[in-house]
Amino acid sequence: MTSAAPRYDHFIDGSLVAGTAYTENRNPSDTGDLIGLYAKGGVAEADAAIEAAARAFPGWAATPIAERSAVLQRISAGITAREGELADMLAREEGKTLAESIGEVRRAAATFAYYAGEVLSARGSVYASLATPATIETVHRPVGVVGIITPWNFPIAIPAWKSAPALAYGNTVVLKPAELTPGTSWLMAEIIHASGCPDGVFNFVMGAGREIGVRLCESPDVQAITFTGSSAVGRTVAAAAVAHGMKKVQLELGGKNPLIVMDDADLEIAVDAAMDGAFGSTGQRCTASSRLIVHDAVHDRFIEALVQRMRGLTVGDARAAGTTMGPVVSESQLEQDLKYIEIARSEGGQLAFGGERVEAETPGYYLQPTLFTHTENDWRINQEEVFGPVATVIRVHDYAEALRLADAVEYGLSASIITSSLARARDFSARCRAGILAVNRSAAGTDLHVPFGGNKASSYGSREQGTAAREFFTTTSTVYTYAGEV
């Protein structure tokens, strides 16, 4: 280990807490670049953070909403003030291009500002009682200590869209970021600590999911778990959270999302949507459009135009000017992508573009954007999430077949259709079983003020983001008041 590398500690109960061990955070664009050493906690650190959050809960829950709102405003301003530093860290540790990273950091700042406003809006309802002359009110109260477990692919947007509503509605937080990308969320934690948030309200503990994540799910002092990551881990998280105290659980998991290109599609729009959906953020998005379901009538022209655009992508160092697609995040993710490229070949897919590693000036995990054509929907390459810049084309004869195949996967996160028929667009929106539907645009890169989430194996529990987040981060009480005779 390089002793000169900066060290980053946990934030527990308002203080920096040194690790007993540290993990290297390296740049996927240049594996020789050691970003820093990040504290590696275990059960003891998780417990200390949970205890601090439990102690802080009554005070934070009782804090007037104007004060909680002001804290969130300061966090938002703090993120904006350090936008360049945050975006640089994000690109350096995750491999998104600088343009993509700036977009993600701005989204995080806007998310805190949004919930600073949202918490001030009126809540609850008043009902007449059926029989007695009572008034019935519903009130939304904070849930308690919320365990937040986040993935590596959006290292500030996802921690922000879970932490902001948790804090706004009066909960206290223990956040465990992905071990692979702790740097950007560590900076967010530092900003939160400088924002006037009382001690113990927001705690940040780094380390392995199978230790800290498991502890959050099993602790009797945690009342809710919100998780984004793989479906396999999500299932164990939900089972443990329910087994240990019937915690509230919210899961955002994988996707195998279709983009349908109809015979009446504007091909320029179709190619833009496919480029963004399949290769934006190096394809490492749960909302990525990895299955391109294309009508016979435009099949060859669409592929030709798409391959032409793919040739124009510049794969390289995420922070270099001119790079339009960064590296994949890690060696194991690169191995997973290459494994699926082999699977697609062996299943009979025709490689239209890519499929190979890219040599760059620095040692990194560079992969060409990759497209397979002439694939069948029931092949593994079309059923399993790759989570990299790998897309396939499935040829169809009509809209009915396209719609049927769009849903013929275990997932149901996002789906798009490119068509100039309003009737088809409306029918698709009504019948396709994804949670996020897009017409004439990519279904990735969603807005922060509207519900986010999927169906089937993609999500579990209530929706995230926008006002929908209130459902998860509060609990509803129904109050019957009989005022008596005057």
Ligand SMILES: NC(=O)C1=CN([C@@H]2O[C@H](COP(=O)(O)OP(=O)(O)OC[C@H]3O[C@@H](n4cnc5c(N)ncnc54)[C@H](OP(=O)(O)O)[C@@H]3O)[C@@H](O)[C@H]2O)C=CC1
């Ligand atoms: N839907 C989505 O947005 C995402 C999907 N994925 C999919 O998941 C695959 C693997 O990525 P990966 O990051 O390993 O995803 P994981 O599901 O393994 O990790 C997500 C988070 O959960 C934590 N975790 C791991 N094991 C447990 C556990 N037993 N209990 C509680 N928390 C746990 C991880 O910690 P740590 O890793 O630090 O140990 C991380 O913070 C990707 O290739 C992709 O297919 C990945 C990221 C996001």
Ligand SMILES: O=C(O)CCC(=O)C(=O)O
């Ligand atoms: O597409 C988006 O807006 C967000 C995607 C996402 O949440 C993810 O990939 O984990």
